Amino acid sequence: MASSNLRPTLSELGAKVKELSETLERLLKESEVEAPTLASDSPVNISKFTPEIFTTKQKLQDAMNDLSIISQGPSESVFNYAHNAVPDMAALNILNRFNFWEAVPLDGSASVQSIAQQVNLPEEAVQRVIEHATTIRYFAYADPAHPSTSPIQHTSRSAALARLPGLRALVSGCIENVGPSMLVMPEALEKFSLGKKDLPTDVSETAFKLAHSGGEVFGDYKNSWELLENDGVGEKKGWRQRTFIEWMAYLKDIFGTVDLLLGATDWEKEGSAHVVDIGGSGGHDAFALASAHPSLTITVQDLHECGPIFTSQVPATLASRVTFREHNFFNPQPVSADIYLLKMILHDWPDAQAIKIVQQLRPALRPGAKILFMDYMGKQGEIDPGLPRSITQFGTSTDLRMMALFNARERSLEAWKGIVERADERFEIVRVDANPLTYMVVMEVVWRGE
Known part of the structure; x- marks a missing residue:
């Protein structure tokens, strides 16, 4: 079925779902990968993604989505989505904020009463949230025939959140940190863009x-980084920043950023190079790089709040070679080094700010110094228009987040090149690797200035 076919029948889509399901099952078996289930003992993810497994999985998702739409009918599918989307998000956010995940044993069950005691919420609130959560496969009734009295047990989704702190951090980041901004996007467009040719x-x-211009709930903050650093009182201050760092550490597994970093250049050839990891958060990628290449010396740079987290996590065996230095990347770079890493940094900023971040490297650059850009490429459809829609959707979702938070945008490969070229003509792009299936682009840039 071609992606442009807007008249598939139910039976055609059903057959497509069956064909792709069988193909995915076969590929998983051939790769000796255990397939996920709905049960709590399911693998938390598909452990090995070959390109064929990934594209088959995404094509299956597209076919199932189309089948869902036409099986409901256009108006009912819209009605059901509009009716359920925000309550689904709210239920997940509540479960995550109050850590329902650890209130239920992974290998057993818990009563609503005991969950309420564990999360310190009224029993009625817990009951009602779980009632909805079970409809979207977060938790299940151990005795489905008697839900009002049944103990609660994990499903594979809730068990994954119980097992993976990084996944909990991702949920918090996507919903709690970004959700308020996403919900007021219509007001922002009306206030700042209505009747204008270009977005601000x-x-x-x-x-x-x-969303953050005062008020008791969301506070008054200039940008999301200020929110991350300052929200909370007392010991809770900076909780969003700590969660964000955990989220970034989790993303290194999802996107394979460590493997990407290790393959970004010939590190053995670089010998005893000094590397600066700009915006390196708690140092998770720097630790992996230093462990793999004992000749490297690495300086991790980020804001003050990341320092204690770095100190608590740096392995003793790496402490002499991997150090932390407080630095705001909008200020001139203070460290002269051989290689500078900009990983998942520039996509958070509009072009003007992204260009400024690159330009602020210039005071420290020696002739021949390298900059390795590793970033998210959210416009995969521009590289391969035949990609499954679900892959494109991942990029467009992130693109709307960037619009809400920063008036920024996800960039195509050519747009990424343009950022470097506009920063200074003395930056020479010597190598580009871009793979739409990994969502990532790597560019090796050499400084040709004096």
Whole structure:
């Protein structure tokens, strides 16, 4: 079925789902990968993604989505989505904020009463949230025939969240940190863009700023980084920043950023190079790089709040070679080094700010110094228009988040090249690797200035 076919029948889509399901099952078996289930003892993910497994999985998702739409009918599918989307998100956010995940044993069950005691919420609230959560496969009734009295047990989804702190951090980041901004995007467009030819690029004219312009719930913050660093009181201050760092550590597994980093250049050839990891968070990627290449010396740079987290996590065996230095990447780079890493940094900023971040490297650059850009490429459809829609959707979802938070955008490969070229003509792009199936682009840039 071609992606442009808008008249598939139910039986055609059903056959497509069956064909792709059988193909995916076969591929998993051939790769000796255990397939996920709905049960709590399911693998938390598909452990090995070959390109064929990944594309088959995404094509299956597209076919199932189409089958769902036409089996409901257009208006009912819209009605059901609009009716359920925000309650689904709210239920997940509540479960995550109050850590329902650990209130239920992974190998057993718990009563609603005991869950309520564990999460310190009224029993009625817990009951009602779980009632909805079970409809979207977060938790299940151990005795489905008697839900009002049944103990609660894990499903594979809730068990994955119980097992993976990084996944909990991702949920918190996507919903709690970004959700308010996403919900006021219509107001932001009306206030800042209505009747204009171009979208604003000023970070003060964002949906984020509208959502965080005072008030008891969301506070008054200039940008999301200020929110991450300062939200909370007392010991809870900076909780969003700590969660964000955990999220970033989890993403290194999802996107394979460590493998990407290790393959970004010939590190053995670099010998005893000094590397600066700009915006390196708690140092998770730097630790992996230093462990793999004992000749490297690495300076991790980030804001003050990341320092204690780095100190608590740096392995003793690496402490002499991997150090932390407080630095705001909008200020001139203070460290002269051989290689600078910019990993997943520039995609958070509009073009003007992204270009400034690159330009602020210049005061420290020696002739021949390298900059390795590793970033998210959210416009995969521009590279391969035949990709499954679900792959494109991942990029467009992130693109809307960037619009809400920063008036930024996800970039195509050519747009990424343009950032470097516009920063300074003395930056020479010597190598580009871009793979739409990994969502990532790596560019090796050499400074040709004096």
